[in-house]
Amino acid sequence: MVREQKAIDRNNAVISIKGLKKAFGDLEVLRGVDLEVYQGENLVVLGRSGTGKSVLIKVISGLLLPDAGDVDVLGQSVEHLSTRELMALRLKVGFSFQNSALYDSMTVRQNLEFPLVRNSRNLRRKEINREVEDVLDAVGLSQTIEQMPSELSGGQRKRIGIARTLILRPEIMLYDEPTAGLDPITCIEINNLINEVQEKYKTTSIIITHDLTCAKETGDRIAMLLDGQFAIQGTFDEVFASKDERVQSFYNYNFTQ
Numbered sequence: 001m002v003r004e005q006k007a008i009d010r011n012n013a014v015i016s017i018k019g020l021k022k023a024f025g026d027l028e029v030l031r032g033v034d035l036e037v038y039q040g041e042n043l044v045v046l047g048r049s050g051t052g053k054s055v056l057i058k059v060i061s062g063l064l065l066p067d068a069g070d071v072d073v074l075g076q077s078v079e080h081l082s083t084r085e086l087m088a089l090r091l092k093v094g095f096s097f098q099n100s101a102l103y104d105s106m107t108v109r110q111n112l113e114f115p116l117v118r119n120s121r122n123l124r125r126k127e128i129n130r131e132v133e134d135v136l137d138a139v140g141l142s143q144t145i146e147q148m149p150s151e152l153s154g155g156q157r158k159r160i161g162i163a164r165t166l167i168l169r170p171e172i173m174l175y176d177e178p179t180a181g182l183d184p185i186t187c188i189e190i191n192n193l194i195n196e197v198q199e200k201y202k203t204t205s206i207i208i209t210h211d212l213t214c215a216k217e218t219g220d221r222i223a224m225l226l227d228g229q230f231a232i233q234g235t236f237d238e239v240f241a242s243k244d245e246r247v248q249s250f251y252n253y254n255f256t257q
């Protein structure tokens with residue numbers, strides 16, 4: 001699938017972060033992160049293991065509180081929200097976990113219904129069915145509706161995990177290592193799905209990955225987390241044209257393994 005360059009409106013930041021700091025005891029993970037993510041773009045966050053990528057998306061989704069700095073998501077400052085406001089915001093921020101987080105004792109249909117029924121109690125059976133069928137169709141797995149997660153391949157589980165996040169129609173999608181542990185062909189399918197989801201649902205996405213092919217295929221923009229800050233941001237080619245040794249070694253490591 002050839003990806004078209006999208007026009008990004010840089011006046012419309014959906015996520016705006018300034019001077020974000022987060023430490024755990026003596027471990028300073030985020031040391032003054034500045035980042036804007038614009039409506040409709042796919043932003044890829046790259047960085048070595050343990051640099052704080054997951055911590056960053058947990059702060060964005062209100063699962064962790066910042067120690068310092070401003071974190072504005074969909075026009076709201078996450079550190080000043082009440083519990084009720086935070087819950088409402090979390091419904092607009094879909095979190096696609098690395099391990100897909102499906103319930104093994106439930107069918108695909110039940111897995112997909114679960115967030116919907118829990119969060120939108122007034123829906124009729126017909127509407128629930130329609131929503132489930134719609135997201136399953138969007139991820140190309142309509143035929144699995146009555147199957148159990150144990151009967152699915154790793155790539156299919158990822159897709160169902162993405163469908164389960166999508167069913168609440170989030171405005172922002174956060175993908176934590178969407179292609180981890182998948183074979184190269186399935187990785188390509190997941191990359192395509194991330195792009196299709198963006199086109200169909202007009203979401204704004206942050207994609208955390210170590211996989212440079214995924215970064216190149218899905219990212220309108222790349223931000224590289226180095227020593228607790230986004231020192232380098234730009235298109236894939238711009239970022240890897242950098243002479244910064246840390247960037248070059250990340251690139252070489254990825255393509256020589």
Ligand SMILES: Nc1ncnc2c1ncn2[C@@H]1O[C@H](COP(=O)(O)OP(=O)(O)OP(=O)(O)O)[C@@H](O)[C@H]1O
Nearest residue numbers: 024027029047048049050051052053054055056210
């Ligand atoms: N709740 C927590 N309590 C204590 N330390 C934490 C907590 N969450 C994260 N950390 C630490 O913060 C650092 C950054 O973790 P994080 O999971 O964000 O890394 P990452 O960049 O996502 O790594 P990976 O690519 O391996 O997933 C790690 O050293 C981790 O141990």
